[in-house]
Amino acid sequence: MRGTKRFRLARPIAAALGAVLLVGGLAACGNSDTGGDGGDDGKLVLGFSQVGAESGWRTANTTSVKEAAAAAGIELKFDDAQQKQENQIKAIRNFIQQKVDVIAFSPVVESGWDTVLKEARDADIPVILTDRAVDSADKTLYKTFLGSDFVKEGRLSGVWLIEHKKDATGDVNIVELQGTTGSAPANDRKKGFAEAIAADPKLKIVASQSGDFTRAGGKQVMEQFLKANPKIDVLFAHNDDMGLGALEAITAAGKVPGKDITIITIDAVRDGMQALADGKFNFIAECSPLLGPQLMDLAKKVHAGETVPPRIETEETTFTQEQAKEALPNRKY
Numbered sequence: 001m002r003g004t005k006r007f008r009l010a011r012p013i014a015a016a017l018g019a020v021l022l023v024g025g026l027a028a029c030g031n032s033d034t035g036g037d038g039g040d041d042g043k044l045v046l047g048f049s050q051v052g053a054e055s056g057w058r059t060a061n062t063t064s065v066k067e068a069a070a071a072a073g074i075e076l077k078f079d080d081a082q083q084k085q086e087n088q089i090k091a092i093r094n095f096i097q098q099k100v101d102v103i104a105f106s107p108v109v110e111s112g113w114d115t116v117l118k119e120a121r122d123a124d125i126p127v128i129l130t131d132r133a134v135d136s137a138d139k140t141l142y143k144t145f146l147g148s149d150f151v152k153e154g155r156l157s158g159v160w161l162i163e164h165k166k167d168a169t170g171d172v173n174i175v176e177l178q179g180t181t182g183s184a185p186a187n188d189r190k191k192g193f194a195e196a197i198a199a200d201p202k203l204k205i206v207a208s209q210s211g212d213f214t215r216a217g218g219k220q221v222m223e224q225f226l227k228a229n230p231k232i233d234v235l236f237a238h239n240d241d242m243g244l245g246a247l248e249a250i251t252a253a254g255k256v257p258g259k260d261i262t263i264i265t266i267d268a269v270r271d272g273m274q275a276l277a278d279g280k281f282n283f284i285a286e287c288s289p290l291l292g293p294q295l296m297d298l299a300k301k302v303h304a305g306e307t308v309p310p311r312i313e314t315e316e317t318t319f320t321q322e323q324a325k326e327a328l329p330n331r332k333y
Contacts, residue, residue: 043075046299047095049105051132052083054180054213055241056269060333061106061131061289068292074299083180083212085109089116096123102299104128109182110135117141126302130291132184139310143302146294146312150188153285156318157189157236157264158196160283161203164262165234168202172233175225176208177218177246179238185287186210189238189266206232211242218245226253237265240272240284247280258282268319270331276324284324286316289333 046069050062062078069076077100079091085108095103096119103125107113113134118141120127127142134142165172176193179186190208197203207225211217218237225232226249235250237243243265250257257263257280265272268286275281291314301308319327 043073044102044300044303045075045077045098045100046296047077047079047091047098047100047103048130049079049081049088049091049095049103051081051088051106051108053080054083055215055239055267056271056333057239057241057267057287057289058213060269061291064290064292064333065295066292068296071293072296072300074296081108083108085112089113092116092120096120096125099123100125101303102126102128104130104295104299106131107134107184108132108180110184110187111182114138114141128295128298128302130295131289134184144298144308144310144312146291146298147314148185148287148316149313150185150287151192151195153185153266153287153316154189154192154194155196156192156285157266157283158193158203160318161197161234161236161262161264162200164282165200165203168233170202172203173206173229173231174203174234174236175222175229175232176205177211177221177235177237177242178208179210179213179242181210181212183213185266186213186238193236203234205236211237211245213239213241215241215245218242219249220245222246222249223252226250226255232261234262234264237263239287240265240267240269240275240281243281244271244275247275269333270328273319273324273328273331276319276321277328279321282321284319286318288314288316 048065053059081087088108103120114136121141129142129145131147133145178190206229209221211221235246243263247257250261255261263281264283265281266285266287268284272284276284298308
């Protein structure tokens with residue numbers, strides 16, 4: 001009898017314990033899937049894959065993204081691809097596995113993204129392209145692009161050169177330091193510049209090679225240009241850092257940068273602006289890296305299901321020496 005009584009008393013206790021465990025188990029399952037509801041603390045989770053840290057521009061861009069995420073109360077999962085597409089694809093797949101709310105990335109190159117972007121779309125995770133575009137024909141693979149008009153930057157550089165060299169006699173020999181091969185800014189800046197200078201047949205590109213957007217690359221390639229081309233009148237560099245590297249090579253060759261060789265660059269980071277103010281550069285087309293606040297605003301909107309424009313361009317300008325001197329004291333990057 002005592003054994004039977006103990007058994008009967010144990011049944012309601014066991015049932016109650018089972019109910020607690022069941023509720024706990026359901027709660028745990030719910031917490032493990034935060035894809036549509038933010039992180040454990042309710043924050044929107046943004047996975048961001050950066051190209052790398054190849055230039056002063058890129059460093060300023062990374063700082064802007066990190067600071068803006070903190071200010072907006074967004075949990076940022078940051079990845080540095082070290083300028084390798086395979087690293088970015090791996091990072092995006094990791095973001096998908098982690099069920100982040102939004103993915104943003106600045107593509108190392110333009111092509112080869114369809115497969116991984118389809119995986120993000122299938123996982124119902126919206127994607128934002130920042131700074132650089134992709135060449136996919138399927139525009140449903142991402143929600144929007146945030147960045148600059150690289151073709152316009154190249155075109156503005158060419159238009160300035162036409163005016164600057166309008167009184168020159170004979171051919172004007174130009175060497176071009178391209179950015180990373182296959183990247184959107186390299187392709188587009190080259191295109192815009194070439195289209196602009198086509199209006200003046202005396203402007204001729206005699207050499208064009210990638211310096212990979214780095215100072216070291218700019219210096220190395222400029223050294224080769226100087227050895228192979230005895231007469232160089234103009235250097236067009238796709239970013240300030242390559243131009244700054246080229247300055248070293250030009251000086252070492254016994255030439256005066258900004259005088260013997262006219263130098264045009266793109267970005268307008270502080271070091272580049274200082275070179276322009278000092279007369280070592282002659283013209284810079286701006287490309288602002290401070291995209292963080294706009295990116296966070298877009299992340300919130302696409303996560304909420306709001307419609308956003310397919311392309312959002314940043315407001316930018318150009319600088320001559322006097323304009324650089326005026327702008328430098330308040331320059332943020």
